[in-house]
Amino acid sequence: MLVLGIETTCDETAAAVVERQADGSARILSNIVRSQTEEHAPYGGVVPEIAARAHVELLDGIVASAMKESGVGFPRLSGVAAAAGPGLIGGVIVGLTTAKAIAFVHRTPLIAVNHLEAHALTPRLTDALEFPYCLFLASGGHTQIVAVLGVGNYVRLGTTVDDAMGEAFDKVAKMLGLPYPGGPQVERAAASGDATRFNFPRPMLGRPDANFSLSGLKTAVRNEIGRINPLEPQDISDLCAGFQAAVLEATADRLGVGLKLFQERFGTPRALVAAGGVAANQAIRAALESVAARAQTALIIPPPALCTDNGAMIAWAGAERLVAGLTDTLETPPRARWLLDASAQAPAGFANTRAGF
Numbered sequence: 001m002l003v004l005g006i007e008t009t010c011d012e013t014a015a016a017v018v019e020r021q022a023d024g025s026a027r028i029l030s031n032i033v034r035s036q037t038e039e040h041a042p043y044g045g046v047v048p049e050i051a052a053r054a055h056v057e058l059l060d061g062i063v064a065s066a067m068k069e070s071g072v073g074f075p076r077l078s079g080v081a082a083a084a085g086p087g088l089i090g091g092v093i094v095g096l097t098t099a100k101a102i103a104f105v106h107r108t109p110l111i112a113v114n115h116l117e118a119h120a121l122t123p124r125l126t127d128a129l130e131f132p133y134c135l136f137l138a139s140g141g142h143t144q145i146v147a148v149l150g151v152g153n154y155v156r157l158g159t160t161v162d163d164a165m166g167e168a169f170d171k172v173a174k175m176l177g178l179p180y181p182g183g184p185q186v187e188r189a190a191a192s193g194d195a196t197r198f199n200f201p202r203p204m205l206g207r208p209d210a211n212f213s214l215s216g217l218k219t220a221v222r223n224e225i226g227r228i229n230p231l232e233p234q235d236i237s238d239l240c241a242g243f244q245a246a247v248l249e250a251t252a253d254r255l256g257v258g259l260k261l262f263q264e265r266f267g268t269p270r271a272l273v274a275a276g277g278v279a280a281n282q283a284i285r286a287a288l289e290s291v292a293a294r295a296q297t298a299l300i301i302p303p304p305a306l307c308t309d310n311g312a313m314i315a316w317a318g319a320e321r322l323v324a325g326l327t328d329t330l331e332t333p334p335r336a337r338w339l340l341d342a343s344a345q346a347p348a349g350f351a352n353t354r355a356g357f
């Protein structure tokens, strides 16, 4: 089975062709990602209108390159998948409309994929992981702990009540005058910092639910910055180290609870899986190792290129859905918001417009 996947929900324009064998194994035939970081960098964050226009300009060429590199012609495709949400609506419209046009012209099934589902199913593409497993997804738009029980069967165990984790890294970087995207910059600065100089709060520590909160921590960092004048490079490093240490401790605590909730409801997970841009952070990876070890489960972190947004994960989720007989009509709408777990509610105090996707 050969599926073309298209991703345009945020600031990556991406397309890929993935082959799924009858035994469930996968081969990525092409995977082309064009990040729009340069276009958004002057503004210190993703500008939705700029992203939508860039997707329009880039997508046709990227689909053509992905098809060419794969050596697969359109008539051989078993289906075309696009991320139909959640995300920035302008970009989602561009990707989904393109997929619909390809599906219509080449008379091939359309699969409208939930972007979060694609992240959730990635370890089955990279590691042939069996269900059930526990996913920790932390990116610029999402922070969630999800029980992945089967294709289309997801239970959200925890989410952020305010900022997404990557968003918090980006905002701290911005406050410190570090360039966008801020996550890698904060990690780099933290490496030469003293994590004990500032005693930042560890949000939600010890709470019985598995939710996250990051805006109070961000405010604490802002308050410290306000007290230091002038801000020297060593101050920046110490602030980054203190912030990152607080995020790590809170993450380990929240995931510990998430894994306990998983165990109670669904038994032992086959693995703890981390995905999203924040999973590229080496310090967080190390913290996750010990969380997984404590829960006596394996830790799987897909390679960075498949942790961050890409077309291969959309193509793969499309293939998994196609095998399950789940296809969509050309009337399928693009969706800015789309919860992975249909029964999940926004947590109390929920106020964020991005993180609740």
Ligand code: KG4
Pocket (backbone or CB within 6 Å): 010, 138, 139, 140, 141, 142, 165, 166, 167, 169, 170, 181, 182, 183, 184, 187, 276, 277, 278, 279, 280, 281, 282, 307, 308, 309
């Ligand atoms: O998954 P991703 O590429 O895109 C989406 O947001 O969907 O994640 C990007 C986010 C940004 O907020 C970025 O600052 C954060 O992931 N990030 C990191 C690191 N690398 C990327 N955060 C902390 N440490 C990193 N090394």
Ligand code: ZN
Pocket (backbone or CB within 6 Å): 115, 119, 139, 276, 308, 309
């Ligand atoms: Zn993503």
